[in-house]
Each structure stands twice: as structure tokens, then as C-alpha cells.
Amino acid sequence: MGIADLLAGVAGRGDFGVWLGRLDGHPVFTHAADRAHYSASTMKLPVAIAMTRKVDSGELALDQPVTVHNDFASAAGGRFGVNPAEDEAPNTWTKMGEQVPLTWLTTEMITVSSNLATNLVLEQTGVDAANAVLAEYGSGQSVIRRGIDDTAAQRARISNLMSPADLAAVLVAVGNDKSPSGEYVRDLLAGNTWNGEIPAGVPAGTRVEHKNGWDTGIRHDGGIVRPDDAEAFVLTVCTTSDLPDQDASRLIAEIAAAAWDHRHDLEAVR
Incomplete structure (x- = not known):
């Protein structure tokens, strides 16, 4: 199932935003990415x-x-x-x-x-x-x-x-920062122990440098995913909805899985 299909499945349940692209900062898929949550x-x-x-x-x-x-x-x-x-x-x-x-x-x-x-x-x-x-x-x-x-x-x-596009822009900057400080921040993100969203949608052991967030009716995650066999990509998903927490986390994981399936040709994501 594509990302657009996954978002169609929760239409009317709240506000959902997605930004997907590579570390060059150019998106290949967006959905309400400029809307702030x-x-x-x-x-x-x-x-x-x-x-x-x-x-x-x-x-x-x-x-x-x-x-x-x-x-x-x-x-x-x-x-x-x-x-x-x-x-x-x-x-x-x-x-x-x-x-x-x-x-x-x-x-x-x-x-x-x-x-x-x-x-x-x-x-x-x-x-x-x-x-x-x-x-x-x-x-x-x-x-x-x-x-x-x-x-x-x-x-x-x-x-x-925070909007998905702005969170992505910060992650792109972090991903391209070659200084010791950039490495320090990336290692912090890779050490995140709350891994129920983007990391849950990619194979175990994949390096994901991410920061998520949650509150009542809110589940977000944004990260740099680094496959061993393809270029790194950036994915951010923000959800403000009536979805139960587990369902919102699962939605983000499913979006990450769809992106992962297209990691060799990310522009083909739909």
C-alpha cells in the first residue's frame, strides 16, 4: 500500500502531514507538509x-x-x-x-x-x-x-x-553537518530508545537518527533512515488526530515501510 493510500485510510480523522526526501533537501512526496502541529x-x-x-x-x-x-x-x-x-x-x-x-x-x-x-x-x-x-x-x-x-x-x-517540512529541514541540516557537533547530534538521535514509529517500519538493525514526540491525540516522528544498500532518506510524519496512540504509531511505521520499499527509487513513492 502506498503512502497516499495509507493517508486516505485515515481521512477525516484529523490532520496528517508527511515529508519524504533525500539529504539533498528536495522532497519526493509531501502531504500537508507545511501545516504546523x-x-x-x-x-x-x-x-x-x-x-x-x-x-x-x-x-x-x-x-x-x-x-x-x-x-x-x-x-x-x-x-x-x-x-x-x-x-x-x-x-x-x-x-x-x-x-x-x-x-x-x-x-x-x-x-x-x-x-x-x-x-x-x-x-x-x-x-x-x-x-x-x-x-x-x-x-x-x-x-x-x-x-x-x-x-x-x-x-x-x-x-x-512544528511542521513536517520544517522538521525535515532541520534533519537535512543535521544529516549534512560534517563537524564533530553534527556527528554528536546524529549519534544522539540514533540512540533514541522510543522506537515505535519510523524504526518499527524498517528492518531491525537499520540506523535511524530520529526524534519523535507525543501528547494526547498527537504522534510525530522525524528521522534520517540509513539503509545499507541505498542512499539515506529523510522522513517526517506529524499526526494530530483522534486515532488511538497505537494506531497513530502504526500509521507512521507503515508510512516508513512504504518509503523503505522504494529506497532504491524513492521518486517512485506514491
Whole structure:
């Protein structure tokens, strides 16, 4: 079944966006790719890139100590904390009050999608630096305006947004970055342990450098897939729908499988 057929099968169930192409940045298949969705944890990729840029400039260091805490400045004014019940990565919470290296937090942010670690890294980089990554590569539809669980900002309609096309643009940039920082980010993405979407649609053992995100009614994933027998390709899928989580994850995996089946002639994808 082709990607268009898979999307037709969920027509009327919500908003679905797809971008598929190679590392040259040119798409071979798109569907509502410019429509922005709530970003969920896909925003953690630009945060990681912002961090590496500040390391490269000397403003931060990978081994610098950061005290783990749960009190952050809200984008709407005041303070907020991460809800531990909604953070599915417990390791950072076991370090409360302790100092850990910035690189440890960044690894927690990407590989296990820790919300607390994300806000700690974002506190070091600043929201503006993370948003600047999207502004550089994206269309302007995608933004980072606040940390995770900033409910006051959410009530004030200050949100983080991501479109499939803009997530793809960031991944293309990461995939073409030959610097040590580029390799560092790609290795982080390849170490992602939440693999129920794009990686589930390609053969086991395939290197997939990806960052996914989820929330109520939301499942996204975007990654660079590196077959051993074909050129790498970039796939991003954003879903905001009434699909059960398992069905949304399965849809993304099936789209990845369709792309994989055409990896030798990606332009033939339909």
C-alpha cells in the first residue's frame, strides 16, 4: 500500500502531514507538509542543536555541571515545574539537587525524551537560541516559545509548533553537518530508545537518527533512515488526530515501510 493510500485510510480523522526526501533537501512526496502541529518532543532536536552551537562558540561546555532542579521561568511570567507524572524518563528525577554534566542531560533529553532534562538544557541555551535554529532552517511556521509543561504559557496560547517540512529541514541540516557537533547530534538521535514509529517500519538493525514526540491525540516522528544498500532518506510524519496512540504509531511505521520499499527509487513513492 502506498503512502497516499495509507493517508486516505485515515481521512477525516484529523490532520496528517508527511515529508519524504533525500539529504539533498528536495522532497519526493509531501502531504500537508507545511501545516504546523503542536510540536510535542520534536522541539528537543532544535534545543540539542542550539546547545552544540553554544558549546562550539565557547559559551557552554559539554562537561559543565548543571544542578538538577524543577523550577523554571514561564514564558507567560512567573514560575512553573515539570509534572513528574507526565515525564516517562525517570533517571533525571533521581538526580534532583545534584550536579550532572550538560552532555548527560542532553542525552537524557534525546534518547529517553526526558522533559525535565529538556527544560534544564533549554535553561542553559535560552529559548531564543533554540527558536533561532528553526528560524534558520524552517519556513517560519515552526517555533519554540516555551519549555515543557509551561501550563501558564499554554493557557496564554504561547505554544511550540512544528511542521513536517520544517522538521525535515532541520534533519537535512543535521544529516549534512560534517563537524564533530553534527556527528554528536546524529549519534544522539540514533540512540533514541522510543522506537515505535519510523524504526518499527524498517528492518531491525537499520540506523535511524530520529526524534519523535507525543501528547494526547498527537504522534510525530522525524528521522534520517540509513539503509545499507541505498542512499539515506529523510522522513517526517506529524499526526494530530483522534486515532488511538497505537494506531497513530502504526500509521507512521507503515508510512516508513512504504518509503523503505522504494529506497532504491524513492521518486517512485506514491
